Amino acid sequence: MKHTLKLGALACAAMLACAPAGAADNQADNQAANQAAKPAATKAADSAESQRLNKLADAYYDAMARFDPVSASESGDSRFNDQIGMSIAPKNRAAQFARYKDYLKRLHAIRRDALPARDQTSYDILDYELRTALRFEAFPEHLLPLSQMDSLPVMLANYAGGEGAQPLSTVKDYQAYLSRLDQLGPWIDQAIANMREGIKRGVVQPKSIMRSSLPQFKQLVAAKPDDSIYFTPVKKMPASFAQPDGKKLASAYRAVIERKLNPALQRLVDFLEKEYIPACRDSTGWNALPQGAEWYKARVASQTTTDLQPEQIHQIGLKEVARIQGEYGRIGPQMGYNGPAAGLPAWVAQQAKYKPFTTEQEVLAVYRKLDAQLKTTLPALFSLRPKTPLDIRLEPELSRATASDHYTPPAVDGSRPGVFWAVVNDPKQYGSTGMVTLFLHEGQPGHHFHIALMQELNLPNFRKFGGNNAFTEGWALYAETLGKEMGLFDKPEDYFGHLNDEMLRAARLVVDTGMHEKGWSREQAIKYFSDTLGYSEADSRAQIERYMVWPGQALGYKIGSLKIQELRRRAESALGAKFSLPKFHEIVLDEGTLPLALLEKKVDRWIAESK
Incomplete structure (x- = not known):
């Protein structure tokens, strides 16, 4: 997500x-x-x-x-x-x-x-x-107001197509988006002021991050208003808009972009290129920042909802990596690979048969077929399911180079469904082995069953729209494991895809704590990722640079998933024949997102009551 x-x-x-x-x-x-x-x-x-x-x-x-x-x-x-x-x-x-x-x-x-x-x-x-x-x-x-992963100018640019969280279908919608564009210039100036203060205080992004981010920001500056990505809504304006509304909106968009937004974006690019990047740090981890070690521990605690220390998480990661490599050793021969277990991901990445696509639509067709199949199989595992539909779409072009496949929640008023976004930069390089497990995570029963359902429960707004990373991503990673009992991993390549995604989450525990706690360099983390996951240097770099600017965020997935799996085993052992998997899933999901300690208390109460 x-x-x-x-x-x-x-x-x-x-x-x-x-x-x-x-x-x-x-x-x-x-x-x-x-x-x-x-x-x-x-x-x-x-x-x-x-x-x-x-x-x-x-x-x-x-x-x-x-x-x-x-x-x-x-x-x-x-x-x-x-x-x-x-x-x-x-x-x-x-x-x-x-x-x-x-x-x-x-x-x-x-x-x-x-x-x-x-x-x-x-x-x-x-x-x-x-x-x-x-x-x-x-x-x-x-x-640290922006990075390649987190930037308000890019987020608003992605809304311009009308497919994101900002609706663009009525005159009021168009006015709302225009209002945000009008406010973006002052936000950019505040961001520049903050980054200048950060330079003085030694609180800056790594230089490698900002160098790779700069083209993204340059792309937002347009030669003339009509060429701006922020002008896209005008080009896609519904014919139903009555005049003079349409004409007024087009004129207002041009004025805001030309007089306010474009100059602010140019100021941002000039600042990044001439002042900020030269002042950025050569170090990798958060522990290089003032108060960095304590800052990172606070982020670890917040992202895992536990009191686990970075070193403990590092060891959990190493243990999980070893376990999954053991599974590689078992599944590799079934795929025609007989080399060292650790080399299986790199071998799979080189096999043309696992890259069968030539168009983006062929990729989407596989996801849509899987979605249809899940609609018939999931009722046996879930008595509690969201009513809100799930849609499948391609990631907008602007953010494809840096985005990962992800999910966005539905609008609570029903105007927008939950959406699984497939990031297809080059369909000929899009691997097929991980598609099943990816959709289980980002689509259903992963994020969609949790987040869309959360909006349908009678919860206070802070719970309906909030959450925590360990539960949100832990649930989605747990949801991937259900593919095995649904028969979705019967083909060895699909089971490998599941293992490889599990390996990604395990390796994250190692590299995140490695960089921010143990002093690993960016290059050391990239090499570990390439060696462990078989990723290309470019793919490993994109992943590692994400963890560099979102310290601790990647830890919640595996820590949360391990806890949910532990609680399921505990319930199965305690209840025996009385255990119901749909009921367990209902207990986990029916109050929305919980910190892991509260979830554990809740499952333990259910076990005691069920006995």
Whole structure:
């Protein structure tokens, strides 16, 4: 999934560590058992406390959505589609942290033991998110406002085609997008000011990252307004738009692009090329930054929702790499390969039979056929499924070179489905072995079954539109493993594709902690990736450069998946013949995203009740 769960320049890292929520939950079992016996007066108090909690939760979410409206749009909340926010402005950032402190104080004034069980969960998640967000107050993430992975100018450019999270089908939609373009110039100037401050304080991106990003930003500068990618909506304007609306919109788009946006983009390119890149660092890891070691540990905690230390995660990664290479040794001969197990990915990458495509549409046809097949097989594994449809589309051209295949959530008003985006740069080089496992992860039952369903549950907005990386990506990686019991990995090449994607997530644990904790160089990490996964140098470099600018983000996948698999084994062992896989999946999914400690408590309660 393309990560929009940061909710602002704070990186709503807020959605993720675990001690507070887990500690608070220790009392939950006895309290839930006693709920029914409370007298009427106490139940009235319950209602009052619930109302206080829900009012606070809504205020918290609205503050986050206003602080970073583009992330809100990405999460399916369209209320602020005409705003971009200025979350990177120091005064706005300080005000947001002050709000979080106030919300935490107000939360702790609510009696948790007077809440019904579902509201206790909301209390625990909110407590957890606020504490985690406040942990990042000490770290100047706003001084790193853009990279090749994360850039508001590129994100808004990707919206120009009308297929992304920004709808472009009505006059109001066009006005909302134009409003965002009008605000983008001041955002760019604030980003430049932040990066200049970052140069003074030694908080800068790696030089290699920004050199490879520069062409992306140069591409956004147009010779004349009509050539700008941001003018695309005008070229695709529906014929149904009445005049003079269409004419007025075209004129307004030209004016904003020519007078405000294009000059700001040129200022950004000039700044990056002449000032920023020469001042960027030659180091690789986050630990090279001021407070970098503690900053990285905070990100690890937030992205995994655990208290695991980087070295522990590094060792888990090495162990998983060894396990998967053992599976390579078993599956390789079935594919016609008899060399060393570690060499299987490189051998597969060289086999022409695993690159059978000549057009983008041929790639999409395979995904659409798989989607149709899953619609008939998944009901046996899931009693709880989203009603919202899933669409399959090609990634827009502008971002294909740096994007990975990903999922974007549906709009909560039903105006946009969930979308699986296939990134096809060259169909002749698009490998077929990983397509099944990729779709299980990014499509159904992975992200779509979790995120689309979350919007259909009766949850507070901060839970409906929020989340944490360990659960979100952990669920999607767990969903990949279900391909085996659905018979989707019967062909050895498809099972290899699954193993290779598992290897990717395991190797990430090694290289992410290697770079940011153990001092690995970019080149060392690239070599490890190429040796372990059989990737080309270019593919390995693209992956490693992602982890360089999103430290810790790639850790949540494997840590979350391992926890969900552990909980399933625990339930199967404890319940025996009483174990129901659809019910287990319902227990995991029916309250939306949880920190891993809360999920574990919930599964343990279900096991105890089922006995």
